Amino acid sequence: GAGVSQTPSNKVTEKGKYVELRCDPISGHTALYWYRQSLGQGPEFLIYFQGTGAADDSGLPNDRFFAVRPEGSVSTLKIQRTERGDSAMYLCASSTSQEREQFFGPGTRLTVL
Amino acid sequence: GNSVTQMEGPVTLSEEAFLTINCTYTATGYPSLFWYVQYPGEGLQLLLKATKADDKGSNKGFEATYRKETTSFHLEKGSVQVSDSAVYFCALIPSGSARQLTFGSGTQLTVLP
Numbered sequence: 001g002a003g004v005s006q007t008p009s010n011k012v013t014e015k016g017k018y019v020e021l022r023c024d025p026i027s028g029h030t031a032l033y034w035y036r037q038s039l040g041q042g043p044e045f046l047i048y049f050q051g052t053g054a055a056d057d058s059g060l061p062n063d064r065f066f067a068v069r070p071e072g073s074v075s076t077l078k079i080q081r082t083e084r085g086d087s088a089m090y091l092c093a094s095s096t097s098q099e100r101e102q103f104f105g106p107g108t109r110l111t112v113l
Numbered sequence: 114g115n116s117v118t119q120m121e122g123p124v125t126l127s128e129e130a131f132l133t134i135n136c137t138y139t140a141t142g143y144p145s146l147f148w149y150v151q152y153p154g155e156g157l158q159l160l161l162k163a164t165k166a167d168d169k170g171s172n173k174g175f176e177a178t179y180r181k182e183t184t185s186f187h188l189e190k191g192s193v194q195v196s197d198s199a200v201y202f203c204a205l206i207p208s209g210s211a212r213q214l215t216f217g218s219g220t221q222l223t224v225l226p
Contacts, residue, residue, distance in 0.1 A: 042216030104157040
């Protein structure tokens with residue numbers, strides 16, 4: 001079946017602009033996760049959804065970052081007033097509510113100029 | 114807090130050599146432990162996992178044993194192939210209700226023919 005998909009695959013924006021990154025999880029997966037991976041580092045947790053609600057948003061770095069999952073499927077990560085330090089690979093993963101194994105999408109590479 | 118420490122890379126081996134990538138963790142209780150692999154140009158894939166002490170995870174000739182006494186989960190393979198060239202990440206999910214992965218910084222492996 002289809003895996004986790006993320007769009008766009010690449011996003012280049014200018015400092016101060018607003019961006020939205022989309023994640024489409026595996027069908028039937030109720031849990032959805034966002035991570036951020038800087039070059040040469042491991043992914044770092046941002047936020048986790050169980051259904052429509054954010055079960056844990058403790059990894060969001062500041063209030064410029066926000067994520068939604070209004071219908072319990074597709075999720076959008078929103079970044080306001082982007083900064084050059086936001087440049088990274090943004091990864092989405094999904095899982096069933098019972099299993100701990102997470103399936104990752106290919107990521108969106110964000111570059112803030 | 115929870116953390117994962119991985120052997121620093123890069124690691125370069127000849128084909129058919131023995132591979133060990135060290136991983137130790139800090140966490141309370143009994144976390145679930147994972148190895149993820151990231152092939153060039155691809156997304157993160159789960160390689161193997163172990164959910165309780167003394168469990169051995171294995172896949173594609175790779176193995177790792179959950180050692181509670183040494184808080185370790187070292188990755189091994191008896192005979193590496195060129196196709197194993199990738200970045201390997203050790204990760205954990207804490208015991209209890211937490212669901213987010215905590216990753217190590219990754220180890221780049223290059224296998225030469």
